[in-house]
Amino acid sequence: MIKLDAKIPEGHISEKWMKYKSSMDLVAPNNKRKLEVIVVGTGLAGASASASLAELGYKVKTFTFHDSPRRAHSIAAQGGINAAKNYRNDGDSVHRLFYDTVKGGDYRSREANVHRLAEVSANIIDQCVAQGVPFAREYGGTLDNRSFGGVQVSRTFYARGQTGQQLLIGAYQALSRQVSLGNVEMYNRHEMLDVVKVDGKARGIIARNLLTGELESFAAHCVVIASGGYGNVYYLSTNAMNSNVSAAWRAARRGALMANPCFCQIHPTCIPVSGTYQSKLTLMSESLRNDGRVWVPKKMEDVEAVRSGKLKPIDIAEEDRDYYLERKYPAFGNLVPRDVASRAAKEVCDEGRGVNQSGLAVYLDFYDAILRYGRAEAFSSGLDPEDYATVKKLGTKVIEAKYGNLFEIYEKITGDDPYRTPMRIYPAIHYTMGGLWVDYNLETTVPGLFAIGEANFSDHGANRLGASALMQGLADGYFVLPYTIGTFLSKDIRTPAFSKDLPEFKKTKQEVEDRLNQLLNIKGERSVESFHRELGLILWDYCGMSRNAEGLKKGRELLRALKKEFYSNVFVPGELKEFNPELEKATKVADFFELGELMIVDALDRNESCGGHFREESQTEDNEAKRDDENYAYVAAWQWNDEGDPVLFKEPLVFDNVKLKTRSYK
Amino acid sequence: MSWISNFLTSSLGKKLIMSLTGLFLITFLIVHLAGNLQLLIDDGGEAFNTYAHFMTNNGLIKFLSYGLYAFILIHIIQGILIALKNRGARASRYAVTNRKSNSFASRNMALLGLLVFFFLAVHMGDFWYKMKFTNELPMVAYAGIGVEVKDLYTRVNMAFQEWWLVAIYMLGLLALALHLWHGFQSAFHTLGLNHKKYTPFIKAVGKIYSIVIPIGFAIIPLYFFFLKN
Amino acid sequence: MKLTLKIWRQKNSQTKGKFEVHKIEATPEMSFLEMLDVLNEEIIEKKGEPFAFEHDCREGICGTCSMVINGQPHGPMALTTTCQLHMRHYKDGDTIVIEPFRANAFPVLKDLVVDRSAFDRIIQAGGFVSVSTGQAPDGNSILIEQDVARDAFDAASCIGCGACVAACPNASAMLFTSAKVSHLSLLPQGQVEGAKRVKKMVAQMDKEGFGNCSNTYACEAECPKGISVENIAKMNREYFSAMVSTSDK
Structure with missing residues (x-):
């Protein structure tokens, strides 16, 4: 114990x-x-x-x-790094950063750790500057900040998008x-x-x-x-x-x-999967939702037509489009938090209205933003705000200045020009x-x-x-x-x-060697990659954006069956004592099987919805996440158990310094 | 003083030597062309021969010319050594190479340099060697100077009646033009002069230079071949 | 689309390699590396040995992916790493020749995987600011002009992939080394030990067996991050002045 x-x-x-x-x-x-x-x-x-x-x-x-x-x-993180420097004189402080982080974490983190994080945040910036990190600067040479992710102060330091x-x-x-x-x-x-x-x-x-x-x-x-x-x-x-x-x-x-x-x-704005060979997903910055409108077609025949390429999304009439975020969340619209936006996208795709061939994508449309900015520009420069061509040209320029590099990345990957056709996006696992x-x-x-x-x-x-x-x-x-x-x-x-040379080292080394040899000696028929892909799908389907007890139980069964097949039918080419990337993959996937099962067990145990974890059993009448502070204000710490179920140890979370509140975006 | 040898044997030091000797040679070409254009004066060679006499007998010029020879040799030897090392830095070659990522001239500086070197050998053997170390050239006297001088002008005229020699000159000068096409701006770049502000200017001057100077030289053999008999 | 791939196969740095020819069916939406994934899956299905190639982030930022595609490091698209190259830039019936980065300083480890640890050693020679954790003054006590910060960033955006070495006819590492020298010497924090840094980094670069720079600028043309050769000119300046101004003998 x-x-x-x-x-x-x-x-x-x-x-x-x-x-x-x-x-x-x-x-x-x-x-x-x-x-x-x-x-x-x-x-x-x-x-x-x-x-x-x-x-x-x-x-x-x-x-x-x-x-x-x-x-x-x-190295791939884009946006920036927070620090309670209050360089903007906008009322930021260690306490505010602490508070935002605890609240943002939906009250499932440990107060003392988060406060320490906020305290040292300012030193990080100093240290990095001294090392020569080329942060963005103001004209006067001071460090620049931007705001990020729904907090009320500008405390994010950044170096372009890198x-x-x-x-x-x-x-x-x-x-x-x-x-x-x-x-x-x-x-x-x-x-x-x-x-x-x-x-x-x-x-x-x-x-x-x-x-x-x-x-x-x-x-x-x-x-x-x-x-x-x-x-x-x-x-x-x-x-x-x-x-x-x-x-x-x-x-x-x-x-x-x-x-x-x-x-x-789960991050709501990623470039969607385009085929079964797909190896990874690319994030598109969240800032795009400031100007993009998210929608899918209302009618199934339009969905079929855009999927097969017979119909272009811009040819779908306004009344045949479902701007579902604006419909469901009139107050926040397209700017609802990450988890809410992600789940909503999943819902419409589950209804069968996804707009790419795999059925897992929604549109993020800049057409209205281009026209809106274009009209404003035309008006302020004395041109005719009714002239479509002028307005479109001017508006495109504004959007380019704001999101040019993101549009470029998108075009590089998909080959589509988001100035002319809506982007296709879908949520993806991120952190x-x-x-x-x-x-x-x-x-x-x-x-x-x-x-x-x-x-x-x-x-x-x-x-x-x-x-x-x-x-x-x-x-x-x-x-x-x-x-x-x-x-x-x-x-x-x-x-x-x-x-x-202690016996402990020799013993552990032998165990590792046995484990690797076990994988090499299965000599089955399926590649490691194919198992990993299938494992990922099980978790995505049953322990992804939205979870329920029944699904989780089924997911666990499927996962165990797949794991069993893995240990009897995986094929790992090559040998132990050589450069062998397939063997590396195999050890990783073997561990993912166990972790995946633990995730399911944990998700099943936590019968509340909080942060990135949404349990369908725990939602309000209007389908929003419902936290259960009375029963689940704890850290679930699990001990793996090869013989039976994992064992749960609870660390109760005590909140002395912040008041627990419910999030609402209606 | 080991820092000097460290400096000059480092990759950047070697580059610096190439750059400085190159720039010296670039300057020399202007002087050389200016002098040799006197061959085009239709005075039976008086101006040119007088100039040639001065250039081979003046003490200061002599002194400078030894510097020039040294620089040419350093530029050539260093260039060959660098090229050999560079070739050796990629023992296994690519099956396919992309020719668009750099210019023909920049890729082939060593080859072009060698062509220029062979051309130089022919050129100097024909004129410089004969002028300085033999008495093959006829003597001629002009009113302007008291002594008899070697008639290099006539030698030049004779030489450029041979079509094959004129052809060698054309090829040699083409190699020189290409060598300069890359070498001019490159020398400045090596010195650390590369900036959005002034590099376009340096590049433009370099391109004009690498066209104008070789054409200037090329006019001379063509003039004798086609217009003088 | 049906493609013919000529891919380099080499067991390790001691053995000689050769090209192997494979046919593959690709779709335009695939990335180049996904096409290779598919090829490897097919090879594994036939119980063969997949091609080793390095890759990680597949977003064009980690610098792990390498390979020379039809003579170009990272393939034909400007400012694009191999992992961001997509198959729609090829057409049915194309033959693609895939080779490892080739340079003595980057020995081939297996197939398309090369050893780029020389770059680490160049950074270890001096590509840092000697400041320990906790010694830093307030971030805003060092003012840096916006344009200078921008130039430093541009130099610092190098991903250390080695395409410059691969592209250079001389296998020179000048663009990589100079990008780091430039980045740090532009900033006041880095200027303090600037002379020492450039000398040490150049010495290490020479020691690693890279070729000399002959200013062909192929490095800049093939750099997936658009690092400018102006950095090389800057490093030359820094180096020459360091050599004549420092007090060592």
Whole structure:
């Protein structure tokens, strides 16, 4: 029986971190040199943690399965990073950022962690500027901000549409500096396949050298998992192709708990699936909904006609279109939050009114916006606002200035020109709020095993706000873990370096090797990819945007049957001890099967609707999400169990500083 | 002083040497053309021969000319070494290459340079060597200077009656034009001068230069071949 | 559409490679990499060995995908990575030749996968600002003119894919190295150690076995992010002035 202790420090919420920081156990510099830390992953969290720990004097070993630490998927984040700087003098503060994040997370996150996140947010910006991150600037040379995702202040710092890239390159450069100083040993093309525990504490990992295929043991005093989220369990997501849950899942199988795995964020505006060969989905910035109108045809014959290409969407008469968001949510219209917009799109497509061949797409139409802007422009420049050609030309220019780069990306991928025909969009899995359960120190239930960034569950509750993922990754890596890791390591200053020849390492390595050989020896008929695709579909259908008990149960059965087939019929070509991308995929998919099942179990347990998790049983009369604070204000931390059902441990959530409210967008 | 050798043997240092020697040679071409255009003066060669005499006997010019020879040699040798290293940097070649991503001239600087070099050898063997190191040239006296001077003009006239030599000159100058087409702007770029503001100007001047100068040189053999007998 | 693919097959860096010919049926909506996914699936179905190629984000930002397509790194479309290239730019009956990035400094590891760790080592040589966590002053205490921030961003938008090396007739890494030198030397934070940085980075670049730059600008033409060769000119300036101004012997 595990007792969950979040180790939240005493005191008022605004003082907890400060006081804790100044009273926690430290490790003296001469001792730091003797202590080794393994960091798995080099995204924002992993790279920043590796660099900061090395700067402090710890001996760091950092692992990535990529060919270079700079490739981690943090690089693809577009929008920006939040920080409570109040540079705009618009009333922003640490408390406001804290409040927005807790509320945005639909009251399923831990107050103390979120407040700490808000506190260190400002330091992140300073650090990144000092590293040379080229944030957008005002004419006067000060940092520029933009507003994001429904909050009332402008607190998002950005570097064009490539903020994630610039922040990651900053962290990568800090990491590179420590590599050059000999403080970090960098292991590229190494994939962590297991955690090694010695006397119940995490003391190392088994990693596969992806080039040679050799299994290698690495020992240290503690292990940090920074391996990102698990959105790829759905096969199609906006995650990178190689993003996976394996590092976190292996930790979970060694005794760490997986918290709130069913909390996945779905982004409403992605480029839809165009065929069965599709490998991933591309996000289109949410800002498009400011001017685009979402619709599908009313009549089924029009749906058939646009699908087969006989009819162009612009030829469908106004009265034959269903602007369903405007119809259902007159107050917010096309600007309802991500989860609401996503579910509404699913509903109309479930009715059969999806507008592409797969039936899974809706229109996002800029025609009205072009005319509206065009008329205003014509009027203000003294031209005839009734002249269609002029108006269209002027309006197109305005839209181009606002969304030109997004329209370009869209055209590059689809070949359609969104100035002339409506975009086709569909929701897609984007981010996972759930992850390894960690306490205030970011330590899992396995002593010495830490989890940071998207890999942990800690700060976003049931829904993440825009521009907060980058903030959390860097907060954990630069400003939280380097301190809190001391609480564990300060007890280990007399522990000599561990040998990787200990029996624990040999045993774990053998287990990994057996597991890989098992996959190689199945020699069945189906490719790994085909299993992954099918697994993704099951989860999308039964544990996707909208969930119900019956579906979840059915999904679990289907998943188990598929898993069984996987272990008897998968074909993995090649050998263990060589460069073998198919084997890599197979291990990831094997882990996704187990995680997927846990997600279903978690979703089934949580019979309320909150944030990204919508249970059809828990909705208001007008089909809106209904949270159940009385019964579900807890973190669901799960222990995997090979023999039977996963075991649930609950961490009750206490809200002393924010008042729980219900969201409404009518 | 190891920094100097470090500097000059680094890839950027080598580039700098190519650029500086190249720019010197570019300047030389202007002087050379200006002098040689005197061949077109219809005075039986007096102006040109007087000029040639001055150029081969003046102490300062002599001194400068050794610098010029050195620069030519450095430019050639360094160029060949760089080209060999560059070729070696891709041991396994592409099956398909895209010719549109860069210009013919820029890809083939070493080849063009070698062609120019062979042309230069022919050119110098014919005139410079004969002028400086042999007594094959007839002597001629002009009122303007007190001594007899070598009649290089007549030698030039004779030489350019041969169609094949004129052809070599045309090809050599074509190679030179292409070499300059890339080399001119490239030399400035290497020095760090590349900016939206002034690079279009440098490029334009370079293109005009690489057309005008070789044409200027080309006129001379054509003039003798077609108009002088 | 029916296509003929000539794809490079190479077991590892020690062995010689050769082209293999495959026929494939593709649709115009597919991305280039999805077409290769389909090919690999077909190969696996026949119990063969799929082609190894690197890819990750498939959004054109991580820089993992490589390969030279009909002589062009990242294929025929300007400002487009391989992962964003779509099959509608090809037509029925086309033959496509797919090769790895070729350069001694980027040895082939398997099929289309090459080792680009030389780039990491160039950054490790000095492509950073020496500031440790916690040492930073307030973000707005360093004012940076908007245009300068823009230029620094343009240089910093390099994705480290190596197309510049692949495209360069000399396999030179000047565009990559200069983009980082430029990015950091444009900003006041980076100028402090600018001279030291450029010297170290150039020395490392030379050590890695890349060719010399001969200003053909093929790198700029093929760069999927449109990094300008002006950065190379800037690095030359920085390097020359660093060489003559620093006090080392």
